Amino acid sequence: MENKRSLKDFGLITLKGLGMGAADVVPGVSGGTIAFITGIYQELLATISSVDLNALKKLKSEGIASFWKHINGNFLVALFLGIGISIASLAKLISYLMEHKAIALWSFFFGLVTASIFYVGKQVKNWNLNTIISFVLGTGFAFWVTILPPMGHSDASWFMFVSGMIAICAMILPGISGSFILLILGSYQTVITSIKELQITTLGIFAAGCFVGLMAFSRVLKWMFEKHESVTIATLAGFLLGSLNKIWPWKINVEELYTHSDGKIDYLQSNVLPSNVEGEPLLIQAIIFALIGFALIFGMEIAANKMKKTV
DSSP: OOOOOOHHHHHHHHHHHHHHHHHHHSTTOOHHHHHHHTTOHHHHHHHHHTOSHHHHHHHHHTOHHHHHHHTTHHHHHHHHHHHHHHHHHHHHHHHHHHHHSHHHHHHHHHHHHHHHHHHHHHTOSOOSHHHHHHHHHHHHHHHHHHTOOOOOOOOOHHHHHHHHHHHHHHHTSTTOOHHHHHHHHTOHHHHHHHHHTTOHHHHHHHHHHHHHHHHHHHHHHHHHHHHOHHHHHHHHHHHHHHHTTTSOSOEEEEEEEEEOTTSOEEEEEEEOOGGGTOOHHHHHHHHHHHHHHHHHHHHHHHHHHHHOSOO
16 A cells, blocks of 8 residues: 655655644544645545454464555554654643633634635535535534534443544544544543543543544545545535534633533533624734634645645
């Protein structure tokens, strides 16, 4: 599967992983969005799908080198190196910005995702009735997800397994955030607590659910791209449009959800007009950051075209 690539190529993949990790840190923004707009989405799906029984057979009969090539190992290492570095280094920064510069941060991602809708939509080879319906359905589904009320808290083993399966599927879908899905399912607090307190059993069950969901869903998406590419891409563009409801910068707290062990409170939020939250200076700031996010997507597209399929 793996093409011949230089060290520079893998460096670029790591940079794309940095972007994915930064997005995954923010509830409401999906790393899958970054993977799509940076041109590695389909390779990521194909690579994940390659981890199968054939891979194990190659490992047993042909050795590590053949197995590594089959699973596109260098690509995975470069990508997840970037994701890991990003999450480890940017988590505190993103958390700080969400607490102290929330409107600027959300505005940046709002502009980023808005531009992504146009970028993804351009990839549809033939806009017709089928693709338009797919776009509308994708938009409706993503919007519906963003307005779902959170479920009751549950830490049952079977529920944690199912939560992992569903959340990981959301994480690889552009426009839908896995952390937001966990919040809706009522599993977010359990997962966060388990990570902080290193509850190995709970984390293991959750990770097992993630693995099963990822292996199954990546194959479905890969098949969709192979058989119904335009419809699939139109649906993903719809997911992005529907997700804008979640990342609208101006919100007010309407209901307390739960309190973390450190005293921080998470709230159910509702979107409001800018005038209901902040004054003109922050509105101008929000517009500037939204434009930066918007321009970044098209800047990346221009840069990618210049390097033309380096990676």
